[in-house]
Structure formats: structure tokens, C-alpha cells
Amino acid sequence: MDFIPGGELSRRIRDGDTSAESELIRQFEPGLRVLLRRRTGGDYGLLQDLVQETLLIVIQRLRGDGIDDPQKLAAFAAQTARNLAIASLRKAERQRTDVDSEATERNADPARGVDRIASDLEAGLAVRALLRELPQARDRLMLKRYYLEDHDKDLICQELDLSEAAFNQALSRARRRFRQIIEERGFAKRDLLSLGL
Amino acid sequence: MNQDQIDEYIAGSMSEADAQAFEEYCLANPEFARQVEYEQRLKSGLAQVARGSTAEFVRSESPLRWNLAAAAGILIAIFAVFYAWTVGGRAPSTILAAVVDGAPAGDTSMRLALVRGSDSIPTLPDGLVRVEIVGLFEAGNLYSVALDRREQNQNDTVATLNDQQPSSPMSLDVLIDGKQLRSGSYSLRVRKQASGEEALDFGFEIP
Numbered sequence: 560m561d562f563i564p565g566g567e568l569s570r571r572i573r574d575g576d577t578s579a580e581s582e583l584i585r586q587f588e589p590g591l592r593v594l595l596r597r598r599t600g601g602d603y604g605l606l607q608d609l610v611q612e613t614l615l616i617v618i619q620r621l622r623g624d625g626i627d628d629p630q631k632l633a634a635f636a637a638q639t640a641r642n643l644a645i646a647s648l649r650k651a652e653r654q655r656t657d658v659d660s661e662a663t664e665r666n667a668d669p670a671r672g673v674d675r676i677a678s679d680l681e682a683g684l685a686v687r688a689l690l691r692e693l694p695q696a697r698d699r700l701m702l703k704r705y706y707l708e709d710h711d712k713d714l715i716c717q718e719l720d721l722s723e724a725a726f727n728q729a730l731s732r733a734r735r736r737f738r739q740i741i742e743e744r745g746f747a748k749r750d751l752l753s754l755g756l
Numbered sequence: 757m758n759q760d761q762i763d764e765y766i767a768g769s770m771s772e773a774d775a776q777a778f779e780e781y782c783l784a785n786p787e788f789a790r791q792v793e794y795e796q797r798l799k800s801g802l803a804q805v806a807r808g809s810t811a812e813f814v815r816s817e818s819p820l821r822w823n824l825a826a827a828a829g830i831l832i833a834i835f836a837v838f839y840a841w842t843v844g845g846r847a848p849s850t851i852l853a854a855v856v857d858g859a860p861a862g863d864t865s866m867r868l869a870l871v872r873g874s875d876s877i878p879t880l881p882d883g884l885v886r887v888e889i890v891g892l893f894e895a896g897n898l899y900s901v902a903l904d905r906r907e908q909n910q911n912d913t914v915a916t917l918n919d920q921q922p923s924s925p926m927s928l929d930v931l932i933d934g935k936q937l938r939s940g941s942y943s944l945r946v947r948k949q950a951s952g953e954e955a956l957d958f959g960f961e962i963p
Contacts, residue, residue: 581895581925590783593792597765597775601800604954608870611892611956615869618926633783637776679800681952686801706799707806709767737801738794 565632572621580618587614587633591640598644603679605647613640685740689733697721698729705730757781757788766795851936852903852915855886855929868944868958878960880934880942888929889946891956893922898949901930906941906959914942918949937962 563582571579591610599606617636620626626635693699697719704710704718716726757778764770765778782789863883869890880887893899900918904911914937922928928946939962947955 577924584892584894584925586786587783589786589789589793590779593782593789593796594779596793596796596800597768601803607954611870614892615890615926633780637780637783641776679797679804682797682801683804684801686798686805689801690805702798702802703806706766706802734795734798737798741794741797 564630566629569621569625569629569632572618573625575622583618583621584614587617587636590633591636594637594640595644598641598648601679609640609643609647612643616643681741685737688740689737692736693733698733701726701729702733757785762792762795765792766799851933852901852917853931853933854917854920855923855931866960868960870956870958877941880932880937880960880962882934885932885934886929887932887944888927889944889956889958890927891946893925893928894948895922895925897922897951899928900947900949901928902945902947902955903932904943904945905937906943911943934962939963 563579563586568579568583568586572583588610591613592606595606595609595613599609613636616639617632620635621632626632690699690702693702701715701719701721704715705712710718712723712726715721716723721729761770761778765775770778782792863885864881865886865888866878866881867888867890868878889901898918899920899922900916901920902916903914905914917930920928920930930944941959941961943957943959945955945957947953
């Protein structure tokens, strides 16, 4: 799909063109999700709220006063998202500071339940499906060490007795397959069950 | 931008200035951003699985596990049929109605939006109210709207509407007949149909 420059989108939205608003959402939503994923600490619900809030603010601004430099619409949207994420973090910090200490002790680990509910369950399901499909335990360990333990590629290759080419190939295959699973949304009942069991 | 930069961004090892430039590049290149997001989700999914048990990364298939899964599947299917029979089969209610050509316009109107940090809860005016739900809606998608009564940490669904089309990318309109509702706290939950997305929850009160 064609990319419409910020200046043109801004002008069309100011002129009341609702198709330009849809276009802005289509263009910016993926990038905003990337930016806000990094800043919402795995809270999927908060991520979705902030993406929506950012897009609403940007559209309302373009419908009204507009922005100083319409060519820099992407930078404006990115900064709006960062500001919202910071404000949300500050609010959460304030709430943590105000919390009743006795109540905290009564609920030994309240974040655990919330985290489970708010996380990207679809990604968890897709990873389970992917891990089941990977023929060798070595490939599964490779993913874990690379993504979760932040081990260096060379170290992983050495530990798992892999050549660099084999490492890159396995990683690229896993990425491709993960995307395919999500796109197909081909979850079997057993995947949904394994999450609850 | 290349794979090494994606890896650096996801690992959090990029400088803040470089990360901001990377993010602006993502906003200007939606397909590239999708690729990055898949990587973020892969990492997030791995973290979820690892929180459960590291055995997931080394385990072999277990027949007992699938037997348990099959048994649980049958229970879920029975529950789904029961739910569809008892809840899904209810007659449509006029408490909540779609806004269509030729329908009453409503005595008054109200706008519901999610405002972060807001402490005030809107009040539904008297009579038949046209409610504009403000959010981001994708053209061509259908949405379901559920009206819930909130009582002592419990939500009871009073009425539901399916297959609603947004009136614009930022609004979806419904009619609520407040005369048929008791005073108390209510919420409208709006959800994109045939998606795993969470519902948006808009609270209001009837005095």
C-alpha cells in the first residue's frame, strides 16, 4: 500500500476527509505499537489503550489547530506516544507510593495475576505452537538463550555446537514460522488448553 | 535499517537517540514496523512460556498431557453449548438498539470516551439516549456492544448488540432506553468481532 506523506495527511484531515483519518491509523498504528511495546513493560492492555489514545490525540489535533510542521507528523505522533507512556508510568509510580502497606502484605504478589491477564496471550500461544514444532531441543534452547537471556550469538553457537550459518538459519526459520502461526491464527484446542493447564 | 538494528532495539542495547530515530522510521514504514513487532511478540511469548516452566524448552511429547487436554476440551465444548443455549438464545432487548435510518433519533445524546486519569463518571440523561462511543474503529469491521450492570464487583449483561458498524473511524452510535434501567452503575463494552482483542469498557451511571 502507498505511503501518504504527513503533509498531505494533515491537510486532508484538516479539510474533514475521514478516509485520511483511516489512512493515518493504518500507517501509524504498527509503528506506535512497536514504540509503546517497549515502554509498557509487557502490559498488553495498557499498550492498546495508549495506541488508541495517541491516535485520538493526533487526529483531534489535526482536525483542530494542526501541528507546526506537518512534514514531521510521524515525529509528532511518536513524541505524543512517548509522553503518554511517561505520564502513565508516573501515574503507576504514584499509585505504588500511595499504596497501603498492610494491604500490600495481605496480597503477597498482586502483580502476578494482573500480569498474566494483561499479557499478549496470542504471542504466548504462538510460541508454544512453535516450540512444539521445532524438531530439536537445541533450537528451542537457542531461542531462549538469544531472546530471554541475551546471550551473545558466538557464545550460543559455542555452547550448542552450532555454526554461525546454522544459527542464523534456525533463527530466521523460527521467526518466519512464528509470524506464519500468528497470521494463520491456526491454534488448535490443545494450545488453548495448555495455557490453562 | 537492518536485522542487527532490530535486534539491538529489542534487546534494549540501542542508545536513546538511536532508539527514537528507529521508532520514527517505524512510524514512516508500517511494514518494517510489523516485522519489528513480530520480533517483540516472539520475545514476549517466549518470556510467557518461560515463566511457566523452563521444561517447555526441552520437554518431549507426553500422551498423558494430550489425554488431559482432550478431557478438558470436551468439558469446554459442553460449557459452550450450555452458554449458547442459556445466554445466546435470549430474545433481543429494546433497552439497547442500533442506530439505523428511520429509527427514533433519541430524546437526548451523550458521548462516551476513555479519558485516562479522569475520576468523574458520566451520567446517562433521561429517556431514549443516543450514545456516541468514541474510540478507534476499523472501517469494514463489525463490532459487538454489551450493556452490563455493575453490582458488587460483578457484571450482569443486560443487553447485547452484534454486527454494529462504526459511523466513522472514531465513533460508533447506539441507542439506550434509560427508562427501562434501574439506577446504578453500568458499562458499555465494545469489542471487535472475530478478533482476540479485548473489549473497550465505557462506564456510566443512572441516578
